[in-house]
Amino acid sequence: MEKNKKIIIYGTIVSVLIAAGLFIYTVYASQMLSYLSSDPKACINCHVMDSAYSTWEKSSHKNVATCIECHLPVGDEIAKYEAKARDGWNHSVAFTLNTYKNNIRISEDAANRVQANCIRCHTSINETLKANADKYHNAHNNGEIDNQRKCWECHKYVPHGKVRSLTSTPYNLGIKENLK
Template sequence: MEKNRKIIFYGAILSVIIAAGLFIYTMYASSMLSYLSSDPKACINCHVMHSAYTTWDNSSHKNVAKCVDCHLPVGDEIAKYTAKAIDGWNHSVAFTLNTYKNNIRISENAAERVQANCIRCHSSVSETVQKNASFYHNNSNFDNSRKCWDCHKYVPHGKVRSLTSTPYNLGIKEHLK
């Protein structure tokens, strides 16, 4: 009986060590800790994001906003890391199972965050647009359901945003090393 307990005990310890080793390797291989930063280069750990990074890197927003400034809630750390966790899970599932299209589409939840950040950063412009809506937006009341990129769709990621169409984007990670 004592011998069986020892075998079970050592087997449990070995299992924990193997599981911990696999977890540490997965953290290293996926650059997991980089996702806790605000460095835009963390976004290109996945090759599918190279075109988004490349187009942002060549945009006017590069000098004033990082990826997290537009794509995550600002001012509420809990909301920020909750959004990071949800987006990270969705991205890892889509990338692992290859269920995304070449031209990635933003989720409705993420679109609401980006819209809020557009308005936050460009608040004076937003106020002016709302005041002058009758002159510049279809001679009617301001339509709050429209997104900024309905008109400004090439900001900040440019006209070309897919894996197969942004020139030189696939080598961006190697270029940055």
């Protein structure tokens, strides 16, 4: 009986060590800790984001806004990390199981965050938009901007350019090599 207890204890210890080793390797191989940063280069850990990174890198937004400042809630750290965790999980599942399309589409939740950040950054323009809403921006509710339209319906090429698919953005493959 004593021998069986030792085998179970040693087996448990070995199993825990193997699981810990696999977890540490997964953290290292996936560069998981880089996702806690706000560095845009973390977004290209997955090759499917190369075209988004390379088009942003050549845009007017490069010097004023990072991926996080556009795609995640700003000002509320809890909401930011909740969105980051949710998006990270969805991305890792899609990329691992290869269930995404070449031209990645933004989710409704993420689109709402981006829209809120467009408005937040361009608040000085909002007064002009309100003044011209009847001409260009479908005014409703006493001159308020139509919340159903997204900024990129007109400003399609900001900040990711005209073409954003994996196979059609020039110079998007091997972007990591060019960053070194």
